[in-house]
Structure formats: C-alpha cells, structure tokens
Amino acid sequence: MARPSVLASQADDFPQWYQDVLAKSELADNGPVRGTMVIRPYGYAIWERIQAELDARIKAAGVPNAYFPLFIPESYLRKEAAHVEGFSPELAVVTHGGGKRLEEPVVVRPTSETIINAYFSKWIQSYRDLPMLVNQWANVVRWELRPRLFLRTTEFLWQEGHTAHATEAEARRFALDILEQVYEEVMVELLAIPVLTGRKTERERFSGATTTWTCEAMMRDGKALQMGTSHELGQNFARVFDTTFLDEHGDLQHVWQTSWGASTRLMGALVMAHGDDAGLRLPPRLAPVQVVVVLVRAEEGAGDRAAALAAELRGAGLRVELDDRTETSFGRRVVDWELKGVPVRVEVGPRELAGGQAVLVRRDDGTKTPVPLAELEGRVGAALDAAQGALLAEARARREAGTTEVGSVAEAEEASRSGFAVLPMAALGPEGEADLNLSGVSVRLVARPDGSLPEPGDDDAELVAVTARAY
RNA sequence: CGGGCUGUAGCGCAGCUUGGUUAGCGCGCCACGUUCGGGACGUGGAGGUCGGCGGUUCAAAUCCGCCCAGCCCGACCA
Numbered sequence: 001m002a003r004p005s006v007l008a009s010q011a012d013d014f015p016q017w018y019q020d021v022l023a024k025s026e027l028a029d030n031g032p033v034r035g036t037m038v039i040r041p042y043g044y045a046i047w048e049r050i051q052a053e054l055d056a057r058i059k060a061a062g063v064p065n066a067y068f069p070l071f072i073p074e075s076y077l078r079k080e081a082a083h084v085e086g087f088s089p090e091l092a093v094v095t096h097g098g099g100k101r102l103e104e105p106v107v108v109r110p111t112s113e114t115i116i117n118a119y120f121s122k123w124i125q126s127y128r129d130l131p132m133l134v135n136q137w138a139n140v141v142r143w144e145l146r147p148r149l150f151l152r153t154t155e156f157l158w159q160e161g162h163t164a165h166a167t168e169a170e171a172r173r174f175a176l177d178i179l180e181q182v183y184e185e186v187m188v189e190l191l192a193i194p195v196l197t198g199r200k201t202e203r204e205r206f207s208g209a210t211t212t213w214t215c216e217a218m219m220r221d222g223k224a225l226q227m228g229t230s231h232e233l234g235q236n237f238a239r240v241f242d243t244t245f246l247d248e249h250g251d252l253q254h255v256w257q258t259s260w261g262a263s264t265r266l267m268g269a270l271v272m273a274h275g276d277d278a279g280l281r282l283p284p285r286l287a288p289v290q291v292v293v294v295l296v297r298a299e300e301g302a303g304d305r306a307a308a309l310a311a312e313l314r315g316a317g318l319r320v321e322l323d324d325r326t327e328t329s330f331g332r333r334v335v336d337w338e339l340k341g342v343p344v345r346v347e348v349g350p351r352e353l354a355g356g357q358a359v360l361v362r363r364d365d366g367t368k369t370p371v372p373l374a375e376l377e378g379r380v381g382a383a384l385d386a387a388q389g390a391l392l393a394e395a396r397a398r399r400e401a402g403t404t405e406v407g408s409v410a411e412a413e414e415a416s417r418s419g420f421a422v423l424p425m426a427a428l429g430p431e432g433e434a435d436l437n438l439s440g441v442s443v444r445l446v447a448r449p450d451g452s453l454p455e456p457g458d459d460d461a462e463l464v465a466v467t468a469r470a471y
Numbered sequence: 472c473g474g475g476c477u478g479u480a481g482c483g484c485a486g487c488u489u490g491g492u493u494a495g496c497g498c499g500c501c502a503c504g505u506u507c508g509g510g511a512c513g514u515g516g517a518g519g520u521c522g523g524c525g526g527u528u529c530a531a532a533u534c535c536g537c538c539c540a541g542c543c544c545g546a547c548c549a
Contacts, residue, residue, distance in 0.1 A: 006510065015543095023482095034541090089547065111549085145547060152548060160549095206549095226549065263549045296508050330510035349508065440545085470548095 006335055007067060013223045019149070021271050022183065025280045025339045028149050028267075035147030035154030039395040042340060045288035047157070050266055051137070054159060057182040063133040063161055068115050070138075071106040074158060079240040083113065086207020090142040092154075113208060113233070117241035118163045123464040124164060124255060127247045129437040131283045132164040132255075132340050137335045150268030151225070151471045155353070158263035164243060164255035168234070171256035171448065172211075175230040178260045179213045183228035191266065192283035192392040193217045194399060195227060196420075198445025199454055203433055209259075210234035213453070216444045216466070219272035222419040224444045224468035227269055228261035268471075273395055277348055280341030281364055283391050284384040288319060289320045291380055294333060295324040296349030306348040309358065311348075316377050318384070320330060338363060343387045344380055364390050409435055411465045414439040424449075426461045435465055444468050 004255070006024065008016040022028050027043035033151060055065070071094065079086045095101060098395040111116065114136065124132055141155045161178065165171040179197060186380040188196045200212035209231035216224050237243065238254035247253050274281040284290050291313055295306040303324055321342075323333055337345055347359040357370045359377055364387040371379045402419030406412045409432040415421035416436070423432075425446065433443050444467045448454055454463055 086547095094475085139548085142548070146545095147545095150494085156549070159547065261549055265549055286472065326507085329509085329511070333510090335510050345506085352510070363493045437546095 006339065007279060007355075017275075018268075018272060020298075021279055021339070022149055023276050025147075025271075025341065027271070027280070030053060030149065031155075033154065035144055035152075037149055037153045037264075038154070039157075039264070044271070044289070046282070046286065047264060047267055050186070050287060051159075051188065053186050054182065054262060057186065058135050058178075059157065059162060060436050062175060063135045064165070065136060066134040067136050067138070068109075068112050068119070070109055072115045074105045074107050076118060077107055079114065080208050080237055082236070082377060083208035087111070088276050088323055092141045092143055100422055109138070109303075110140055110142045111259075111261070111390065112136065112138070112160055113162065114141075114241070116235045117243055117257075120162075120164050120255070121241045121243040122247050124243060127166050127245050130164060130166045130245060131170065132273040133161070134163075135159055148268075148471070150271070151265055153264070156263045156265070158261050160259060160261040162240070164256045165257070166245070166253070166255070168232075168256045171258050171399055172232055172456075175213060175258040177232040178229070178258070180217065182216050182430060183230070183262055186262075187215060187217065187227055187266075187269075188392065190283065190286050191270055191273075192262065192286075192388060192395065193269060194392060194396040195263075196445060196447070196451065197453060198447035198466065199288055201230075201433060201443045201446060201465075204443060206231045206259075208233060208236055210236065213275050216468075217269055217273060218362075218395075218402060218420060218468070219471065220275070220398065221268070221272070221467070222402050222417075224420065224466075225265070225269050225272070226263035226444070226470070227266060228260070231258060233257040233259060272471075274341075274391055278335075279339035281391065284339035284343040284388045287341065289321045289340070289342050290319045290384055291344045291346060292321045292323055292337050293346045293348060294330070294337070295322070295326060296322070296330055296347055296351075298326045298446070300353070301349040302348060302350050302353055305353055309346065309348060309373070313379060316381065318380065321452070322342065324454050336406040344383050346376070346380065362387055365392075412436065413439050413441055414463075416467050418468055420444070420466055423465050423467060424461075425463045425465055428465050433465075440469055442468050443469065 006301050007020045012084050028040055029038040031038050036206050087110045091110055120132055125412040137159050139157050140157055143154055144152050147153055163174055165174060184195055184197055187193050195215040195217045197215055200214055205212040211229045211232040214226050215228045217227050219225055235254040235256060237257055244252050245255060248270045271280060293305055295309040306324060307322055307468060310320050313320045325333060330334050341363060345361040352358050356373055358373060358376055359368055360371045361368045362383055404421050406415050406417035406421045406423050407427055409428060412423040413436055445466050446454060446463050449464050
C-alpha cells in the first residue's frame with residue numbers, strides 16, 4: 001500500500017504546511033478572538049518541558065519567581081516616553097469594570113517593566129537591597145496586526161525577568177549571562193536549534209531599552225526568528241519611576257536595570273526549524289514521549305511482550321508510551337506518532353518476536369533497524385542521543401548553507417530572499433537599514449565578524465550586520 | 472489604514488457567468504459487515520439560517536443595493 005501524503009508539502013506552501021502540522025500534531029488551535037491561541041494538551045506537554053528547563057536555569061542564575069498584576073494603570077505606561085510610543089498601537093485597554101466606566105482606563109500588560117518598577121521603587125532603598133532580581137511566568141497581550149499561531153499571537157505565555165543593579169557594568173553582565181547561559185543554551189541543547197547572538201540596531205531595539213541583545217535562528221524556509229531577547233534598560237525606567245538607592249557613600253543613585261523574555265514562540269520555532277513532510281520532529285531531550293512501543297499485532301503473546309519492553313525502557317529512565325491499540329490499523333497509528341514527532345518508535349509483533357528482535361525506527365532520519373531484544377535498551381538510548389545531535393547538526397548545516405557573505409546593501413537584499421546575509425556595518429551605512437526594510441528585509445543583529453558579541457569599546461565600522469526576512 | 476480576494480455541513484471546496492426538481496462532492500463523524508505488518512473498503516446514516524438585511528422576480532446560493540466577517544501582501548512584533 002502506498003504511503004499516503006498527510007501534510008501539505010513544504011515546498012509548495014510553507015505557511016500552509018505549518019498550519020497543517022499544528023493541527024495534525026495536535027499542538028494548537030485558533031482562539032475565538034482574532035490572534036488568540038488554544039494550546040492543546042500535547043502542545044502544552046512540550047511547552048511545560050521548555051518552561052521547566054528555562055525556569056531551572058533562571059533560578060540557577062539567582063532569580064526567584066514572583067507575580068505581578070495583569071492590569072496596569074494606563075498612566076504607568078505613559079511615564080516612559082519611548083516605551084509608551086512603542087507599545088501604544090498594540091495595547092488592549094479596559095475601559096469598563098463592574099458595569100461602570102473606569103475613571104482611569106487600565107491596560108492589559110503587554111510587558112511588565114512599568115508595574116514592576118512601581119514596586120521596585122518601593123522595595124529598593126539601599127545598595128544592600130541590590131541586586132533586586134525577579135522573574136514572572138505570565139500571559140501578556142499585544143494586539144498584533146498580523147497574528148500567526150505561536151509565532152505572533154495576540155496573547156502569549158512567557159517568562160519575563162526584571163532586575164535592578166548598582167552599576168551599569170553589573171547590569172550589562174547580567175543581561176548577557178541570561179542571553180548566553182539561559183536562552184542560548186536552552187535553544188541549542190534542549191531544542192537543538194542553533195542560534196546567532198548579537199545586538200539589535202537602534203531601529204530594532206526594545207522600546208525603552210538602551211541596548212537589546214537577541215538570539216536569532218533560521219527556520220527551514222530561510223527566514224529568521226527572534227527566539228529570545230535580553231535588554232539593558234539603563235536608568236530609563238529608574239528615572240521615571242524614581243527607583244533609587246543610597247550607595248555606600250551615602251549618595252542617592254538611580255538603579256541600572258535589565259529585562260529579558262522568552263515565549264511560546266519557541267514552540268513555533270520548534271515546528272519551523274525541525275518539521276518535515278511527515279510532521280513534527282522532536283529533539284529527544286525535549287520530547288514528552290521519547291519512545292513509543294507500537295504493538296503491531298496482538299497474537300502469540302506479543303501484547304504482553306510489548307508491555308514488558310515498554311516497562312523495561314521506562315525502568316531505564318526513558319519517557320515511554322505503549323501503543324497497543326491494535327483495533328486501529330497499524331499504518332494509521334504509525335502516521336499519528338510521526339506527526340507528533342516522537343523520536344524513536346519500537347515496532348513489536350509476532351514476526352519480530354519470533355526472531356528475538358524488535359524494529360527500531362528513528363523519526364529524524366527514518367532509518368529502520370532490527371535490534372535483538374537483549375540489546376534494545378542500549379540501542380534505544382544510543383538512537384536518542386544520536387537523534388538529538390543529528391537534528392542540531394542538520395539545522396546548523398542548513399543555516400550555514402543558507403548564509404551568504406556580501407559586500408553591499410543590494411547584495412544583502414538579494415541574499416536575504418532565501419536566507420541570511422552577513423554584511424560589514426561599514427557597507428550598510430546610515431541609510432542601508434531603511435532601504436532594506438523597504439524590501440521586507442531587516443537587520444537581525446550586529447556582531448563581531450567572528451560571531452562574538454560586540455564590546456562597549458568596539459568601533460561599529462568593524463562589526464557585521466546579519467540581515468534576513470523575519471517572522 | 473493602502474492594495475488584492477473570499478464568505479455554501481466540523482474542515483476543504485464545486486455550483487453563481489446563462490435564476491428553475493428535494494443544494495452537491497471529498498475528508499471527518501455515527502452504525503453494521505469485511506478488513507487491518509505503512510492513513511483499508513462496502514452499505515446505510517447524521518449533519519445546511521448557501522455571512523446578514525433589503526430589493527427585483529411566478530421563482531434567488533445564483534441578479535441588484537447596503538452592511539458584516541474573514542484571508543493574503545505592506546507598516547508593527549517575544
């Protein structure tokens with residue numbers, strides 16, 4: 001029987017393919033209000049694992065969790081000029097409550113710098129109170145004009161960290177530590193998505209920040225996605241919220257701040273970076289189900305043997321599911337697990353058992369290998385490790401193949417049609433970024449030519465810009 | 472807001488130009504049977520304010536007017 005095509009082909013229509021995967025892998029659905037999203041149980045199980053890894057690393061950086069209100073008085077947003085200018089167009093504003101018009105409208109938080117500063121200014125008195133570090137897991141609302149499931153939804157789940165420090169250098173160090181030790185590491189090691197790190201241009205900077213740092217990844221279609229950001233806020237918010245402390249000399253000073261966030265957008269990145277024509281492909285470290293033991297036919301005691309094998313693998317510390325729904329056709333079940341991206345499938349039926357074997361199938365490359373039952377546990381473990389590495393290597397190779405070094409704005413525009421372009425800042429010039437924007441290309445980040453992060457003393461002319469089309 | 476377009480069953484669509492039995496197809500769903508080692512098939516069945524309002528007409532999914540909603544491209548964006 002021919003293998004059926006269950007998804008829209010990527011080559012034909014990448015956006016349609018993306019929607020298809022989200023639906024058929026049971027990750028997410030559209031909400032009733034434009035741009036909102038329902039995350040289905042399977043999608044949420046994946047999100048919870050991302051969340052747990054981020055949370056552990058944030059706590060390891062010394063940042064405890066806290067929670068601040070969903071509603072922010074509109075006047076708070078207005079205090080920081082650049083901030084309100086950046087966010088005004090996408091605010092959801094509540095004008096009525098309890099059946100009456102509110103005296104002051106409240107805004108549904110688009111991000112929490114303002115309300116957290118209102119509290120930091122109360123809590124911080126002395127240099128002994130610094131650094132003040134908090135993280136919150138929350139939903140935020142930004143009324144985006146062109147929503148897209150996971151990648152740009154009106155409401156999204158994220159963590160936002162907010163810190164206050166005594167010096168600019170300390171704030172900067174903290175912002176970069178989060179970028180590299182929390183975001184970059186989770187993306188590379190857990191999600192198996194290679195990222196470029198760098199600084200945003202003034203044009204692309206977070207509203208209210210002095211410097212924005214970013215992690216950018218390339219999706220399968222060559223477009224860029226910002227996967228996490230870390231901002232140096234300078235004293236911008238401290239000044240308008242009067243967040244001050246007395247230093248050890250008794251002088252009153254404004255704090256230096258950072259904020260940083262990563263969101264459910266990472267779920268979209270996962271699909272767009274690793275998905276193929278058969279659906280999602282999950283990196284084993286991330287997968288809620290790492291191994292599915294598929295019972296082909298129940299005859300000759302195969303059912304009991306399959307259950308025992310699943311138990312054995314579970315005993316080895318793996319996340320294992322047993323699929324013994326033999327009333328559903330084998331082909332249908334296999335396609336379901338492929339769509340969901342489960343990294344390793346172990347097929348067990350009377351035929352295999354008669355030979356003392358099971359068939360080990362890898363989702364990432366489709367290879368099928370007969371494995372003696374006695375070796376199964378070790379071979380499955382090895383396959384999972386190999387798949388994790390292979391997905392990262394594949395994504396890295398694709399990015400490298402899709403990246404072009406160019407020498408002019410025109411070449412950068414051309415190369416950005418299908419991938420990333422690396423352009424010397426000297427060649428970008430003052431007008432180059434605006435020109436690129438006109439043709440749908442943006443500067444994703446600025447870095448040193450070797451890819452490392454710029455330092456404060458670096459001459460911009462010595463740096464390079466990475467340009468691309470972006471989600 | 473500018474430029475294109477679409478609203479017909481849960482989803483995807485045909486029918487509209489040229490008005491005319493009971494509005495149709497694929498997928499999905501339900502029942503039964505045969506199947507079931509890579510998304511099986513047969514038979515039967517459920518499911519519709521044809522986006523809304525008004526008009527023309529003996530007769531409107533189809534023609535006309537107004538309204539509403541959504542999609543794609545652009546500005547925005549974790």
